[in-house]
Amino acid sequence: xxxxxxxxxxxxxxxxxxxxxxxxxxxxxxxxxxxxxxxxxxxxxxxxxxxxxxxxxxxxxxxxxxxxxxxxxxxxxxxxxxxxxxxxxxxxxxxxxxxxxxxxxxxxxxxxxxxxxxxxxxxxxxxxxxxxxxxxxxxxxxxxxxxxxxxxxxxxxxxxxxxxxxxxxxxxxxxxxxxxxxxxxxxxxxxxxxxxxxxxxxxxxxxxxxxxxxxxxxxxxxxxxxxxxxxxxxxxxxxxxxxxxxxxxxxxxxxxxxxxxxxxxxxxxxxxxxxxxxxxxxxxxxxxxxxxxxxxxxxxxxxxxxxxxxxxxxxxxxxxxxxxxxxxxxxxxxxxxxxxxxxxxxxxxxxxxxxxxxx
Numbered sequence: 001x002x003x004x005x006x007x008x009x010x011x012x013x014x015x016x017x018x019x020x021x022x023x024x025x026x027x028x029x030x031x032x033x034x035x036x037x038x039x040x041x042x043x044x045x046x047x048x049x050x051x052x053x054x055x056x057x058x059x060x061x062x063x064x065x066x067x068x069x070x071x072x073x074x075x076x077x078x079x080x081x082x083x084x085x086x087x088x089x090x091x092x093x094x095x096x097x098x099x100x101x102x103x104x105x106x107x108x109x110x111x112x113x114x115x116x117x118x119x120x121x122x123x124x125x126x127x128x129x130x131x132x133x134x135x136x137x138x139x140x141x142x143x144x145x146x147x148x149x150x151x152x153x154x155x156x157x158x159x160x161x162x163x164x165x166x167x168x169x170x171x172x173x174x175x176x177x178x179x180x181x182x183x184x185x186x187x188x189x190x191x192x193x194x195x196x197x198x199x200x201x202x203x204x205x206x207x208x209x210x211x212x213x214x215x216x217x218x219x220x221x222x223x224x225x226x227x228x229x230x231x232x233x234x235x236x237x238x239x240x241x242x243x244x245x246x247x248x249x250x251x252x253x254x255x256x257x258x259x260x261x262x263x264x265x266x267x268x269x270x271x272x273x274x275x276x277x278x279x280x281x282x283x284x285x286x287x288x289x290x291x292x293x294x295x296x297x298x299x300x301x302x303x304x305x306x307x308x309x310x311x312x313x314x315x316x317x318x319x320x321x322x323x324x325x326x327x328x329x330x331x332x333x334x335x336x337x338x339x340x341x342x343x344x345x346x347x348x349x350x351x352x353x354x355x356x357x358x359x
Contacts, residue, residue, distance in 0.1 A: 062358040064124045069093070075351045086282070088344055092351040097128045104344045108337060114318050118250035119345065122257065122310040124358050132247040133232035136316035139293030139300055140202045141244070142237050145224045145252050147195055147266050150210050152226075154191065155262065159213055164188035170212050173204045181205040192265070199269035202292060227255040242295070249302055249314035257304055257312060270304075279303040279315075281339030283346055297323045299334050305346065308354040313345060 072093045083089040090100050097119060105112055116131035153159045168187045172178035181203075185193065191213070194206040211217040217239065224236035228251025230244075237244040256263055270289035274280065278292040278301040287306040294300070300316040317338060321331025 062125055064126075065357045067352060067354070067356050071355065072351050075354065079347060079350065083347060086340070086343065088340060088347070090344070090347075092348050095348075097345065097348045097352075098130050100344055100348050101130060101341070104341060108340070110320065110337065114320065115316070115341070116246045117313060117315045117345070118246035119311060119313045119349075120250055120254060121349075121353055121356075122312065123356055124353075127250065129246065129250075132250075133230060133245050135232070135234055135243040135245065136300070136318060137295060137298035138237050138242050138244040138316075139295040139298045140204075140207075141249065141291055141293035141300055141302055142221075142224075142242070143198050143202065143207045144256070144266070144270075144291040144302065145227055145237070146207060146210055146214075146220050147199060148227065148252075148256065148263060149214055149220055149223055150191060150195070151263055151266065153214065159191060161191050164190050165209065165213065167205070167209045170205065171208045171217065173208070177203065178205045195265065196269055199266065199291065200272045202273070227252045244316075246314035246316055249316075250312065253302055253304055253312040253314060267304075277335060278338065279305070279313075279342045281335075282343040286346075294330050296325050296327050299323070299330070299338050301338065301342070303342075305349075307346070307349060309349070309356055311349055311353065313342075315341065315345070317341075 076093050080089065088104070090103055092100060095103070101115070101117070102112060105115060113131065113134070116134045116136050118127060118129040118132045120127045150159065154161055166187060167185065167189050168182055170178070181189070181197075189206060189209055191210070194210045196206075197203045198207040198210060208217065211220045214220045214223070221237060221239040228248060229235040230248035230251075232245045232247055234243055234245055234248070236248050256266070260267055267289050270291055271287060273290055274292055276284075279288050279290045280286075283305075288303050290301050290303040292301045297318045298316065299320050300314075302312075302314045304310065304312045315338070317334070319334075320337045321334025323331045323334055
C-alpha cells in the first residue's frame with residue numbers, strides 16, 4: 001500500500017474517535033438557544049466602539065473610509081434569514097464586536113473568562129480584542145510558528161526541501177502514532193511531508209521531526225519571538241505548560257500574511273486543514289487559512305479569513321462543552337459552540353467592515 005494510503009487510514013481512524021457523532025449535533029437545533037432581538041438593550045451608537053476596542057485599535061495610522069449606516073443595514077438585512085435560522089441574530093449594526101461576543105457568551109451560558117480573542121482588520125489595521133493577555137492553553141497552534149521557522153531556515157540555505165530526514169529516533173508524544181509514521185514513510189520524511197501532516201492534519205510526530213531540524217523543540221520555542229511578543233508576562237508560547245495569549249498569536253498571523261509569498265506553501269496547507277470544522281464549520285464558502293489547536297480543556301483556532309475585506313483572528317477557549325484539564329477527547333458541543341462563535345465574529349465583520357477602504 002502506498003505511503004499516503006496507509007497514513008490516510010491512520011488519520012481517518014484518529015478523527016473517527018472524536019468526531020463521529022458531531023454530524024448529529026451539527027444538524028440539531030439547540031432548543032435552549034434563544035433567538036436574539038435585533039433591538040438589543042446593550043447596543044451602542046453606530047459609530048461607537050467599546051473602550052476595550054478603542055484602546056486596541058491601530059487604525060489611526062491610516063485614513064479609513066468607514067462603511068455607511070445604510071450599507072451596514074443592507075448587509076444585515078441580506079443575512080437576516082440565515083442568522084435567525086441559526087439563532088445568532090444580534091444587533092450587529094449597532095453593537096461593537098466585543099459586545100456581540102459577550103452577548104453570545106451570555107446566551108450560551110459561557111463565562112467571559114473562557115474566551116480570549118484578538119481580531120485584526122487587514123485593510124484598516126484596526127485591532128479589537130478581549131482577554132488578549134490572559135494565559136490560554138495553546139494546544140497544537142504552536143505548529144504554525146514552528147513551520148514558519150523551518151521555512152526561514154530553508155530560505156537561509158540551512159535546510160533542504162528535497163532531502164529525506166530520518167525520523168526513527170525523533171522525540172514523540174504518542175509512541176503508537178510515531179511508530180505508524182515510521183512504518184508508513186519507511187523511517188524517513190521530507191520537510192514538505194512534515195509540513196503537510198503537521199498543518200493539514202495537525203499530527204504530532206511530523207511536528208517533532210520539524211523541530212529536530214532546528215535543534216529540538218526547546219530550541220524552536222526559544223525562537224518564536226521572531227514573529228512578535230505579547231505585552232503579557234507570557235511573551236510567546238511557553239513550552240512548559242503550553243500557554244500563550246491571543247495578543248502574541250495575532251502578531252504571528254500578521255507576520256505570516258505580510259510575508260505570504262515566502263510562506264505560500266504554509267498558507268496552502270492551512271487552507272486544506274479541517275475544511276468542515278473549526279472556523280469553516282458555518283462558513284463553508286469562504287477561503288480560510290486556519291490552524292486549529294485542541295488539547296484537554298482547550299479548543300482554539302487561528303484564522304485568516306478572505307472576506308471581501310480580509311481579516312485575521314486568534315480565538316482561544318477553555319472548557320467549552322464542559323471539558324476540563326482532565327478531558328481526553330474533543331467535545332462535540334464545544335466544537336459546535338466554537339463554530340457558532342466564529343460565525344458571530346464573521347457576521348459582525350461582514351456587516352461593519354466589508355467594503356471599507358483605507359489610504
